[in-house]
Structure formats: C-alpha cells, structure tokens
Amino acid sequence: MGMTITEKILAAHAGKESVRPGDNIWVDADVLMTHDVCGPGTFAIFKKQFGENAKVWDRDKVVIIPDHFIFTKDTHANRNIDILRQFVKEQSLPHYFDVGTDNYKGVCHLALAQEGFNRPGEVLFGTDSHTSTSGAFGMFSTGIGNTDAAFILGTGKLWVKVPESMCFEFTGTFPEHVMAKDVILNVIGDIGVDGATYRAMEWQGDAIMKLSMEERMTLCNMAIEAGGKNGIIEADEVTTDYVRQRTDAPYKIYKSDADAKYVFKKTYNASEMEPIVAKPHSPDNKAKVSECVDVKLDRAYIGSCTGGKLTDFMAAARLLKGKKVKIDTFIVPATREVEQDLHKEKIGGETLMDIFQSAGAYLGDPSCAACLGGPKDTFGRAKDNQVVISTTNRNFPGRMGSKQSFVYLASPYTAAASALTGHITNPAEFINN
Amino acid sequence: MNKVIEGLAYVLGNDIDTDQIIPAEHLVYSLSDPEESKNYGKFALSGVPADQAGLPDGGISFTENGQHESKYSIIIGGRNFGCGSSREHAPACMEIAGVRAVIAESYARIFYRNSVDGGFFIPFECATSLVTEIKTGDDLIIDLESNTLTNRSSKVTYELKSLGEVIEIIEAGNIFEYARKTGMIPSA
Incomplete structure (x- = not known):
C-alpha cells in the first residue's frame, strides 16, 4: 500500500521504511521555532528538566523569531524579549531576529519562509498553532506547546501520532477575484472547525499548483482552523524556485503515491468558487x-x-x-x-x-x-x-x-x-x- | 496517580477556544515564577462570553474577586475543547486555578497533547454529551479504576472512554518522566 507525503516524511524522520496512520513514532526535528510568547516558558522548562547549564541539542536547528507583542509599552511583554535575548546569548544561537535591530523580521511563519528555513521534505515544529503554514513547502510542520518544545530542545525528538490524510483537490482555474483565503474558508465551512482533527489536510489539483507560494501558505496556515495537525502541498518548481532564492541547504521532494490511502478525497471545481x-x-x-x-x-x-x-x-x-x-x-x-x-x-x-x-x-x-x-x-x-x-x-x-x-x-x-x-x-x- | 478525583463541576459548551481560556493580552506573565504565575489562575476562562460561562444558566465567573483559585476543579466541556492556539498557558492557567480534570466529548489536538505531556490535569473523554446532563456546581467524583464519573448531586454514573495510549505518560506524570522511565533520556 502506498503512502502520502505526510506519511513518507514522518517515516523517514523516524528511521522507518513505512508508517501507518495511528502509529506513535519518535520523530527527529529539522527545525524548532519559537517566539516571544512561548519562548520564555519553553526555556524555563528546558532548564528545569535538563539542567541550568544544559545545551540545546543542535544550535543550528533552533530558530527564534520574536513577533507577537513587539511594539508595546507592556513591561511584561518587553521582559519576555529580554528573556529570549538572554537564552540566545547563553546558548550562542545563530538564528535569532532581535527586536529593534536591522535583523528584526516580524511574523514567524512568513519569516521562516523568507529566511530559508522552510525546505521540502523536512520536519519543522513550532510553538505556534499556525506553524502548519510551512506545509506549503512540501514539508511536515505542526504547532506544539512549551513542554514539547522543551523536550525537543533537549533531545531533538518528539513523539508524533501519524495522522490520517484528507485530500482536497481543486481542478481548473480560480476566478480572478477569488483568493486562497476564500478557498480555505470554504473548505473549513464544509468540514467544520473540528473536521480535520488529528488529520493532515493535503491539497492537490492543477488549480492549487498554479498558486504562488504565498497563496499556498494561506491554505496551509489555516489547516489548524479545521483542527488539522498539518497542511501539506507537494513541492514543485514554484516551491524550489522560492527555496533556491532563500537557501542553498539541501532538501528532498516527497510525492504521495497513487495508491496512498486518504480518509476521503473531495474534488472541487475551482471556477465555481466565490468570495x-x-x-x-x-x-x-x-x-x-x-x-x-x-x-x-x-x-x-x-x-x-x-x-x-x-x-x-x-x-x-x-x-x-x-x-x-x-x-x-x-x-x-x-x-x-x-x-x-x-x-x-x-x-x-x-x-x-x-x-x-x-x-x-x-x-x-x-x-x-x-x-x-x-x-x-x-x-x-x-x-x-x-x-x-x-x-x-x-x-x-x-x-x-x-x-x-x-x-x-x-x-x-x-x-x-x-x-x-x-x-x-x-x-x-x-x-x- | 490518585484513584479518585473529586470536585465541583464548571460546565462549558462546544468549541471552547484558547482565547476564551486565556485571552492573549495575559500571555505575558511568567509561568515559572510561582507568585507571578498566579495571574494565570486569576484570568483563567475569563474570555468565555458571559452567557456561556457556567452552564446551564451562564453568568458564573470561574474565579471570583481577583482570586487565583477557583472553587470548581472539574471542567465539563462539549466538542472540540481547547481549539485554536498552541499556547500552553491554556492548560497551565486551568491547573493554576485548581482544575484536576476536564471531561469533554472531544478535544482539539494541541490542547490535548499539552495537557498530557505537561501533566497539567487529566483530559477525559465521554461519549455522552455531559453538557446537558451536569450543572455548574454539581458535586462530581471520577473513579480512575472503574473509569466512571458519578454526579453525586443527581446520583447518575457515566462511563468514561479509556485514556488509551497516553495513559503511560499520564501515569508517569509528564513526557519527561515518561521518557526517563523508558530510558529515552537519562534519569535525573
């Protein structure tokens, strides 16, 4: 039996030939991202569990992007930025985008893409539910809490239950006035806010593959609004063109097998979509x-x-x-x-x-x-x-x-x-x- | 792990999202400083719309007069409890307020994971829609050996779903203790 992209990436990161939905596996993380709201709590748990002087599992794989509460006079919020700075200094972390400097980026999910941290075939965890955004690059990405993030900081691994996949196929061409946001709101309306719980939402079809990377990110971003574990779109030339401009790191393209098993496959006519x-x-x-x-x-x-x-x-x-x-x-x-x-x-x-x-x-x-x-x-x-x-x-x-x-x-x-x-x-x- | 959990019920509806559990403006306090983290208990469930707060009547605050502890320690919820953000402040604020268990029809994935991996409280599931069966303030007891919930106010007992594969993490206390027990990380 074939596997979906999600299953293939998770299997590869668990050192297994194959996995099935429902399997509980330990997966190696390629990137762990955190920000100002969840970083401080994550670092506190990491130190409590692994020791005050413990070092993160791989400095190069930790990405810290302050973005939530930045332009505010709130003293607690600003103290959280100082906690990020302190941890980055202690750990000599290379990927930190500090507030008030030329290196400041902004919203983490787009910054990850723009700075070359989204690479096909990889596994990215982030302390933000919209981490599903990165799935637009044909990678597995999902949101986690502080405890799981602290566990990854110490071990580089996390247990994952392999999700079943749902397939949403759009054929034809979207009308000019219809955007990816209309498409995802339509699908969430169809399946409900818990319609994809514990599942992967895979997007297919010529209408999807005609979308830019930014529009694809909009689709995957809101997988969580249907309860999804991840959103994912097979990487193609549009993806690799974007990635090549941002990083020279290697990547691997996975494709779903023709006989991969989906919970269901729902096909939409793109030209019938409305705002x-x-x-x-x-x-x-x-x-x-x-x-x-x-x-x-x-x-x-x-x-x-x-x-x-x-x-x-x-x-x-x-x-x-x-x-x-x-x-x-x-x-x-x-x-x-x-x-x-x-x-x-x-x-x-x-x-x-x-x-x-x-x-x-x-x-x-x-x-x-x-x-x-x-x-x-x-x-x-x-x-x-x-x-x-x-x-x-x-x-x-x-x-x-x-x-x-x-x-x-x-x-x-x-x-x-x-x-x-x-x-x-x-x-x-x-x-x- | 205790064999029973007793407490008063606080009843909520479907799709209780993490912004209702702890509004984002409060996500600035330290979770590790015992004194400062009491703020999370104080604002736990403060985003729930008034008519939905403490069903069936609504209008019941979870915590009172700036207290960080609630008199309600068992939350009854409907479908998709904890949807939305990955903020671990959500299960944390409930634990700080004294929540020992949540019983819902279903959970959003990240909230469920956070509750289990962080060891904040036990997230039970029940096939019966308890939201219409139990009233805020009812006196409840959960028996972990028989996997049942008894409403001592109405004298009705309900079967809870098995905790399934996460029971080992719950019994260990949290994901770190579980990983130590299984030899994945060295014992402290």
Whole structure:
C-alpha cells in the first residue's frame, strides 16, 4: 500500500521504511521555532528538566523569531524579549531576529519562509498553532506547546501520532477575484472547525499548483482552523524556485503515491468558487460574500501570517488605488521584507505604500499586531462592539481584543472592497469594472 | 496517580477556544515564577462570553474577586475543547486555578497533547454529551479504576472512554518522566 507525503516524511524522520496512520513514532526535528510568547516558558522548562547549564541539542536547528507583542509599552511583554535575548546569548544561537535591530523580521511563519528555513521534505515544529503554514513547502510542520518544545530542545525528538490524510483537490482555474483565503474558508465551512482533527489536510489539483507560494501558505496556515495537525502541498518548481532564492541547504521532494490511502478525497471545481466570509464567531461560520452585503462595518484590517504577505497587499492595493476608504483601515505587513516591498512594488507607477496612504489607510509595523488582540496599546486592536472585516485567521469571541466586537474573516480583495464601501462587498464589483 | 478525583463541576459548551481560556493580552506573565504565575489562575476562562460561562444558566465567573483559585476543579466541556492556539498557558492557567480534570466529548489536538505531556490535569473523554446532563456546581467524583464519573448531586454514573495510549505518560506524570522511565533520556 502506498503512502502520502505526510506519511513518507514522518517515516523517514523516524528511521522507518513505512508508517501507518495511528502509529506513535519518535520523530527527529529539522527545525524548532519559537517566539516571544512561548519562548520564555519553553526555556524555563528546558532548564528545569535538563539542567541550568544544559545545551540545546543542535544550535543550528533552533530558530527564534520574536513577533507577537513587539511594539508595546507592556513591561511584561518587553521582559519576555529580554528573556529570549538572554537564552540566545547563553546558548550562542545563530538564528535569532532581535527586536529593534536591522535583523528584526516580524511574523514567524512568513519569516521562516523568507529566511530559508522552510525546505521540502523536512520536519519543522513550532510553538505556534499556525506553524502548519510551512506545509506549503512540501514539508511536515505542526504547532506544539512549551513542554514539547522543551523536550525537543533537549533531545531533538518528539513523539508524533501519524495522522490520517484528507485530500482536497481543486481542478481548473480560480476566478480572478477569488483568493486562497476564500478557498480555505470554504473548505473549513464544509468540514467544520473540528473536521480535520488529528488529520493532515493535503491539497492537490492543477488549480492549487498554479498558486504562488504565498497563496499556498494561506491554505496551509489555516489547516489548524479545521483542527488539522498539518497542511501539506507537494513541492514543485514554484516551491524550489522560492527555496533556491532563500537557501542553498539541501532538501528532498516527497510525492504521495497513487495508491496512498486518504480518509476521503473531495474534488472541487475551482471556477465555481466565490468570495467567502466566516461570520462571527467561528472560522467555520461560512457565508458567501454576496449573502452578507448588508453587513455594515466599522473597520477593515489587512495583516497577519495568513493575510499580510506581499500578494495580499498587491490585491488590496489593486482595489484601493486612486480611491478613499470609507472606514478605518489598518495595514500591517507581516514582515520587514513585505514592508520594504510595499515601498518598491508599484501598480500603475505608484508604490503600494503610496496607494495605501493616499487611500487614507493606517500603516502599522510588521508583527502579529491585532490579529490576536494583544496588550491594550496594540495597533489596530478592536474596541467595544466594533464590526471588523479582517484578513486574519480567527474570529473567536474577543480574539481581536474586545469581547463585544464582531469579526468577519475575508480575503484581502474582499476586505479592500469592503473598506471602500463601508459594508461587506464583493470584490468582483471592482475587479470586473 | 490518585484513584479518585473529586470536585465541583464548571460546565462549558462546544468549541471552547484558547482565547476564551486565556485571552492573549495575559500571555505575558511568567509561568515559572510561582507568585507571578498566579495571574494565570486569576484570568483563567475569563474570555468565555458571559452567557456561556457556567452552564446551564451562564453568568458564573470561574474565579471570583481577583482570586487565583477557583472553587470548581472539574471542567465539563462539549466538542472540540481547547481549539485554536498552541499556547500552553491554556492548560497551565486551568491547573493554576485548581482544575484536576476536564471531561469533554472531544478535544482539539494541541490542547490535548499539552495537557498530557505537561501533566497539567487529566483530559477525559465521554461519549455522552455531559453538557446537558451536569450543572455548574454539581458535586462530581471520577473513579480512575472503574473509569466512571458519578454526579453525586443527581446520583447518575457515566462511563468514561479509556485514556488509551497516553495513559503511560499520564501515569508517569509528564513526557519527561515518561521518557526517563523508558530510558529515552537519562534519569535525573
């Protein structure tokens, strides 16, 4: 019997010929990533369990990317950055991207990709549930807690239960106004917020393979919103072109066998996809944008690991160019590289940054910012009973900072179109005119 | 491992996410400093919408008046308990508040793993939807030998699902003790 990509990668990292879903195996980690929210707790457990002077299993495989609570006066949050610095110094860790330096990156999941830590065939663990993002590179990646991360720091290994795989195939071509965010919100709406629990979500089909790496990352990022262990897309030339520009480290491409076993395979016609929103207060509360046009909005938010990449801002800028937003609109690039690109990339001779400023949007510094609420002084944090349209990945009660607020998740196209009108708006109205 | 766990029930619904368990603005305190970590107990479950907090009536705070310990030590949940973030602060804040066990219909994967590997409390599963059977404040006893839950307030006993393959980690205490027991890492 054949194996899926996920099964093949896990088998290879457990030193086994083959594995089956449900097997409990010890897997070697290629990368362990942590950030400012979970790093301090992880390091404390590591020292308690392995000793005050213990050394991490492999300095080169530990990547520390502060990104959550960065531009804040919160003294506890800032102390956590100091704890990261101290640990990096003690352990002489080479891969640390410090706040307040030229080396600062921003949101870890995109920074991992941009700095060359996402490599096909590898196993990456991170203390963040959206670590599933890296699966876009044909690798196994999943989120873990502090205890598991501390265990890896000491041993380089973690026990993993091999997940069953689900296959989502999209054939044909997506309409121009449909983005990866619409696709993943559609699928989560179909299977529910626990529809992929303990499972891998594998994406296939010519429509998927036509997507850029950034769009593929959006799909894998939100596997966790269906409860998935990991999202994964077979690496192809699009992947290797991206990886080669970022690292010369070796990688290995795994492909699912033709007779690999899936829990199910669901095939969608890409051309039939429509812009989708997730209504408050759950990512599976799916509705077509066309069904929500009477929803009045107070603000729009475009940012985060899933919605703050260059592709996302190209889409938003295309709609905002030469127009003014009707509601407060917050633009938060995921990383410094994206921010720099906003100054470089142009539409019709105008940089994206100029387009956003002329449209009247507010620009924030690269970080997770208001995606998860955060300290009270966080840029773009939702207030009171505001109704927000957001390109982020979660609309749980209170997620963006106010328990009374209402958050609609949407694509950057839909968020930008809605920013221009003040109510939920189908981007097709702007794109097709 | 104790043979029984006794305590008062605090009942929650489906899809209790980690932002409800511990809102992100609180993820800044030290988990290793005993005094400072009490803040996590203080804000445990503080993100649950008021009408869902302490079912069936709602409007019941898990902890009171800035206390870090709750009088409720057994959480009853529905489907997909602990969905969302990988933040280990979620099971940690519940343990700090005094939670000894959670009984849910199902769990989100990372929360379940964190509860077991970190040894915070035992995450039981029950095929019966207990959310409509048990009221916040009911007096419960879990018998680990017979794998049952008895509601001493209503005098009804329910069968719990077997803890399955994770029982060895739970019995050892956490993943480190388990790894020491099995010789994966040297004994301290």
